[in-house]
């Protein structure tokens with residue numbers, strides 16, 4: 001085999017040392033995609049997804065029999081995922097240490113898929129520095145009666161308020177109902193400082209526009225409003241990772257969008273696991289290169 005031929009084969013083939021069993025098992029019954037389709041999706045988007053996920057403690061939404069059957073949210077495990085899924089020992093609130101998971105390769109992603117995982121959710125820190133958060137996420141959760149246009153307008157308002165404080169932010173469609181506004185940050189503050197900043201920011205917006213926003217989780221208080229979920233920013237919380245599939249109808253995915261693109265989006269579930277090629281192309285486009293990254297420090301609030 002000539003060297004250039006060998007290199008080409010390696011590039012085109014998804015990572016092959018992870019065995020995916022039951023490739024034909026339908027795990028998205030409404031749209032028909034199988035476990036094999038999901039594995040192929042993750043193999044393709046691995047390079048762009050890992051830029052956001054690698055070495056962050058990760059929790060998984062596992063649905064071994066597909067999304068329509070029982071799913072569970074898994075935070076730790078002591079070794080059943082194989083050697084490409086790594087462990088980091090983290091003390092929980094109770095003081096008890098638990099083996100959390102992290103991945104840093106396509107093989108790691110695929111091992112999780114082999115174990116029935118559909119969604120990947122990450123901490124706002126890296127495994128080697130779990131007490132040093134490096135981003136903030138405002139998870140916009142609309143009341144059911146609101147339109148996606150209301151969510152878009154809210155995201156844009158957050159972007160402006162953050163910009164007023166000198167902070168660059170990025171928009172992600174969750175693949176579900178809402179938008180996440182991501183603020184990358186230099187490390188240097190602890191979880192309590194991040195949580196305090198996030199809660200006061202959300203509180204200030206809801207005080208200024210109580211008809212549009214609430215900073216309180218209760219569904220009753222959300223009537224006709226958008227809950228600015230700042231609780232993603234406390235120690236132990238997770239948020240769905242860019243390019244993660246969602247265990248929801250139609251196999252949607254969470255995707256980065258530019259602020260300009262957001263204006264034209266009609267739903268938070270605009271792309272699915274069948275769109276890997278297009279998502280890769282988008283990720284390489286001028287507007288999305290560098291999405292999610294900015295060298296900036298948390299200001300005083």
Ligand code: ATP
Pocket residue numbers: 073121122139140141174175176177178179229237238239240268
């Ligand atoms: P949507 O746009 O539909 O709201 P979302 O990903 O923001 O999608 P939320 O219900 O707002 O969904 O959840 C916010 C985050 O809470 C999730 O991204 C996830 O990381 C975390 N989460 C979800 N389920 C659990 C669970 N069972 N236990 C702990 N955390 C969870």
Ligand code: MN
Pocket residue numbers: 139140141174178179229
């Ligand atoms: Mn949400």
Ligand code: MN
Pocket residue numbers: 139141229
């Ligand atoms: Mn939420």
